[in-house]
Amino acid sequence: MIIQSFDVSAHLDDEETIRAYLSAALEDPNPDAFLLALGNVAKARGMTQLAEAAGVGRQSLYKALVPGAHPRYDTVLKLISALGLKLAVQGTRAA
Template sequence: MSKLQTKAKLIQFDAARYLGSEEAIAEYMTAVLETEDPDLLLVALNDIARAKGMALVAKEAGLGRESLYKALAPGAKPRFDTVLRVARALGVKFTARAA
């Protein structure tokens, strides 16, 4: 007799699927900024941009869609003003507090 084997089908985790509210986005960005990891910041901005729609975010940031993809790609080194324009387009504001 053979046993019937079923394989679990897992989907890859995508943070963008869980960023449907401004509160979720704010919590996500706060956690990312606390890591002080610039690469993780780009990943988070990419996740939020995908959640909101890359074409819309690119337009609001004054960038081409391809330029936005390149700026937020792993290992990219975007200019700080580009990061600020993207954050503004995403409705994200960076704040500072005493360490």
């Protein structure tokens, strides 16, 4: 029996799925979860195209999205913007 690895990026084929996936990753307390998710979305959209749209080098994009990386905040914002998304803050309880 041959077991193939699961490629998440193959299933990130519409905007709603991408938003839900990234939102779920942001809820994980491990920051690597979000970097991994963002990397999967970048792969689904095309690394080269996303790097160009974000104004970052392709190799820099790969390095920024590996678990354990510590990308600059402005790099993450450029990627989010290039994906046509924005980060938002929500309350978790009544004030």
